[in-house]
Amino acid sequence: MLEWLKQPGFFGTHATLGADISQLMATLFTGLFIIGWIQARRRQADRHHWLMLGGMVAMLAFFTSYYLFRQLGVLAVEGKEGFGGSQALYDHVFIPILTLHIVLVIIGLVMAFYMIVLGFRAQAFVEGKRVLNEVLLQTSWARIGLMFGGVTAVVLLLFAVRVASAGFSARKLTVYLSLLLLIGIVFAVETAIQRIWPNGAQRHRTLGRFTMVIYCILFATGSITYTMLYILYPGKIG
Numbered sequence: 001m002l003e004w005l006k007q008p009g010f011f012g013t014h015a016t017l018g019a020d021i022s023q024l025m026a027t028l029f030t031g032l033f034i035i036g037w038i039q040a041r042r043r044q045a046d047r048h049h050w051l052m053l054g055g056m057v058a059m060l061a062f063f064t065s066y067y068l069f070r071q072l073g074v075l076a077v078e079g080k081e082g083f084g085g086s087q088a089l090y091d092h093v094f095i096p097i098l099t100l101h102i103v104l105v106i107i108g109l110v111m112a113f114y115m116i117v118l119g120f121r122a123q124a125f126v127e128g129k130r131v132l133n134e135v136l137l138q139t140s141w142a143r144i145g146l147m148f149g150g151v152t153a154v155v156l157l158l159f160a161v162r163v164a165s166a167g168f169s170a171r172k173l174t175v176y177l178s179l180l181l182l183i184g185i186v187f188a189v190e191t192a193i194q195r196i197w198p199n200g201a202q203r204h205r206t207l208g209r210f211t212m213v214i215y216c217i218l219f220a221t222g223s224i225t226y227t228m229l230y231i232l233y234p235g236k237i238g
Helices: 017-041 043-070 087-121 140-168 170-196 201-231
Strands: 121-124 129-132
Touching: 017 043, 017 201, 043 087, 087 121, 087 129, 087 170, 087 201, 129 201, 140 170, 170 201
Parallel strands: none
Antiparallel strands: 121 129
16 A cells, blocks of 8 residues: 555656645645535534534544554655755755644644534534524533543553454554544643633634634645645655
């Protein structure tokens, strides 16, 4: 699989197939989220709910695999030989943009998990229509600890099943521990944010706009690094 993904891409640039697939999926997900944001603005709550839920679940599945398993394309640490521009351009332009992109990826994944949970918690049905519930929405530390303990047990069980069927590897352990860390961060974010925006509907609207901005900047920085690495200043990759 890795060798296949290292083949030349389909956009006609110097990118690998894996990098082109990543760029295509990033474009698709960003487009879906923009449509979902427009639906929310138009009060099309049910369409917004299912499009954003499906888009975020698909995005999490794809990019978790992309970053944790494959390490392909623009965000792979390919070294200076993967960049054909000058050292100054590499140090002062490419690396800062790439670093910002990686930070935004982490924030984006955390917010995806968080917004999926918040979307279900903040919703209500009035006369058969899905609406945001204008009520106090807070969770105690005890409840958060109980939920995280349950999630941890499920993740560890899945890891044990994988080890029993395919054997132990440090990469598998890293993936599952990273998943637990991400979920833990989501719970920590919830305890902090619920004090700032105790109203569930207000919290969903405010954080939805924030998440949308993050995804748009994420797409822009990813596109810039892709363009620099594979179009403007291609180097020897692979």
